[in-house]
Amino acid sequence: MKFSPQKAVYEVTASEVLAPGIEIGIENGKISCLGTSLPRDDRTKIIDAKGARVTPGGVDSHVHFAQDNSPTGDDFTSGSRSAIAGGTTTVIAFASQLKTETSVIPCITEYHTRAKDKSYCDYSFHLILTNPTPAIMQTEMPLLIKQGITSVKLYMTYEPLKLGDSQLLAVLMAARALGFTTMVHAENSDIISLITDRLEAAGHSSPYFHAISRPQIAENEATYRIISLAELTDTPILIVHMSSEIAMRHVRKAQTRMLPIHAETCPQYLFLLSERLKGTEKDAFEGAKCVCSPPLRHDPKDLKAMWRGIANGTFTIFSSDHAPSTYDHAGGKKLGLKDGIMRYKNIPNGVPGVETRLPLLFSHAGREKDSKLSLQRFVQLTSSDPAKLYGLEGTKGNIAPGYDADLVIWYPETEVGEGVVIGQKMLHHGVDYTPYEGMKVKNWPRYTLLRGKVVWDRDGEGIVGDVTAGKFLKRGKGKIVIGKTGGEANGMLEGERDFWY
Ligand code: DUC
Ligand code: ZN
Ligand code: ZN
Numbered sequence: 001m002k003f004s005p006q007k008a009v010y011e012v013t014a015s016e017v018l019a020p021g022i023e024i025g026i027e028n029g030k031i032s033c034l035g036t037s038l039p040r041d042d043r044t045k046i047i048d049a050k051g052a053r054v055t056p057g058g059v060d061s062h063v064h065f066a067q068d069n070s071p072t073g074d075d076f077t078s079g080s081r082s083a084i085a086g087g088t089t090t091v092i093a094f095a096s097q098l099k100t101e102t103s104v105i106p107c108i109t110e111y112h113t114r115a116k117d118k119s120y121c122d123y124s125f126h127l128i129l130t131n132p133t134p135a136i137m138q139t140e141m142p143l144l145i146k147q148g149i150t151s152v153k154l155y156m157t158y159e160p161l162k163l164g165d166s167q168l169l170a171v172l173m174a175a176r177a178l179g180f181t182t183m184v185h186a187e188n189s190d191i192i193s194l195i196t197d198r199l200e201a202a203g204h205s206s207p208y209f210h211a212i213s214r215p216q217i218a219e220n221e222a223t224y225r226i227i228s229l230a231e232l233t234d235t236p237i238l239i240v241h242m243s244s245e246i247a248m249r250h251v252r253k254a255q256t257r258m259l260p261i262h263a264e265t266c267p268q269y270l271f272l273l274s275e276r277l278k279g280t281e282k283d284a285f286e287g288a289k290c291v292c293s294p295p296l297r298h299d300p301k302d303l304k305a306m307w308r309g310i311a312n313g314t315f316t317i318f319s320s321d322h323a324p325s326t327y328d329h330a331g332g333k334k335l336g337l338k339d340g341i342m343r344y345k346n347i348p349n350g351v352p353g354v355e356t357r358l359p360l361l362f363s364h365a366g367r368e369k370d371s372k373l374s375l376q377r378f379v380q381l382t383s384s385d386p387a388k389l390y391g392l393e394g395t396k397g398n399i400a401p402g403y404d405a406d407l408v409i410w411y412p413e414t415e416v417g418e419g420v421v422i423g424q425k426m427l428h429h430g431v432d433y434t435p436y437e438g439m440k441v442k443n444w445p446r447y448t449l450l451r452g453k454v455v456w457d458r459d460g461e462g463i464v465g466d467v468t469a470g471k472f473l474k475r476g477k478g479k480i481v482i483g484k485t486g487g488e489a490n491g492m493l494e495g496e497r498d499f500w501y
Contacts, residue, residue, distance in 0.1 A: 011053075014385070029405055063319075088121060093123060108147075121469075128161065172235040219246075241321050251309075277296060289351070291336075292350050293349045323349060329432075391479075
């Protein structure tokens with residue numbers, strides 16, 4: 001197939017906006033060449049982008065599909081269907097170890113079963129490590145890396161998931177030795193439990209108090225702590241779903257010192273505020289739809305700060321953290337409403353967003369006066385940098401020969417008109433709401449291509465991909481995107497670590 005625009009078309013990569021009119025040649029699912037007047041024969045299929053932007057397929061490196069703790073949300077079929085309709089062609093979901101499990105192999109096997117032949121887009125897994133025994137770190141992690149699972153997520157909060165500092169240190173040291181990537185959920189667990197207990201005793205348990213129970217200081221302290229542990233052990237990390245400026249400043253400062261500290265933020269922290277947790281006159285519990293952790297912050301200034309981190313490079317990744325729970329379901333968000341009493345602490349955490357992630361950010365990318373980031377930053381954050389950090393470089397996240405032909409073709413500016421108003425009815429996920437209901441975006445993916453095949457055709461039949469087309473991606477070891485290892489730690493002598501590391 002040849003993807004050949006007849007009018008001006010602008011492919012955008014992480015480093016440049018290519019000259020108008022460049023054609024993308026595709027053979028056997030891969031980009032074969034870029035050029036003008038590419039040769040074609042009568043079997044060549046041509047898609048005319050009509051002067052629209054073309055960006056690499058989205059790599060959403062933080063989604064929760066088919067997890068036991070969100071049984072009413074999305075499985076791989078509905079989640080990946082939603083992904084391609086929003087321009088995402090690769091997702092990295094989580095396989096979660098139970099604290100009682102002394103091996104991680106059964107959980108990885110189980111998540112393979114949950115995804116195999118059930119995904120419209122390509123996929124991989126991060127391992128959520130909740131019981132990092134020496135045997136797992138020494139024997140099983142090398143096996144997983146060989147199998148292409150090269151990243152873990154660690155939690156500093158939530159009783160069933162959290163690790164103490166000595167466990168965090170042990171995993172970081174193993175990560176440095178074996179070369180897997182470490183993601184960290186950074187919030188101080190004891191601060192949250194203390195406030196939660198006191199709020200409950202005072203009768204403050206409606207969804208709004210979720211935001212009161214997890215102040216920015218909790219994120220700030222844990223962020224500084226995990227950066228310190230990473231610096232001590234000279235280990236690259238990525239702090240997931242960051243929401244507050246005070247915490248983000250630690251990341252920025254570390255990056256200025258060339259430490260390999262990466263950070264991620266998500267749409268909810270750019271667009272939504274804690275007032276959304278208050279519910280409505282019609283439904284006082286409706287705020288449950290926006291319960292996520294870290295929580296939505298209070299002030300528009302908080303959103304502005306996150307936008308700054310997006311534009312200035314503090315954030316390496318913009319993921320959806322698609323964590324779906326059906327609102328109107330006794331096993332979903334309504335777990336927090338029993339006998340008419342609201343208890344935010346029982347509400348499953350998370351908001352859906354895998355389909356809206358790209359259009360929301362793309363709306364603010366460009367060279368217009370009110371743009372908040374460049375088109376190249378858009379591509380870095382949503383596709384090329386997650387691909388690099390998680391070991392998919394060379395395959396995903398770029399428009400270049402040899403890469404998978406995963407592409408998003410947007411509408412040309414002449415056709416976008418008033419834009420698109422987001423609504424639950426138009427989305428393809430398995431949950432019953434979107435927190436972005438009624439929000440207007442400037443553009444939407446017209447076509448999504450997965451390995452050269454159109455899988456989403458917005459003007460035609462919509463989802464035209466195959467539910468068995470998505471394949472498991474055996475990832476390599478991730479690359480450091482920012483900073484480097486091997487530097488000195490604050491206040492340590494050169495080589496001081498060698499006495500004990
Ligand atoms: N962490 C996530 O990554 N997603 C949802 C909730 C949470 O705490
Ligand atoms: Zn988390
Ligand atoms: Zn998450």
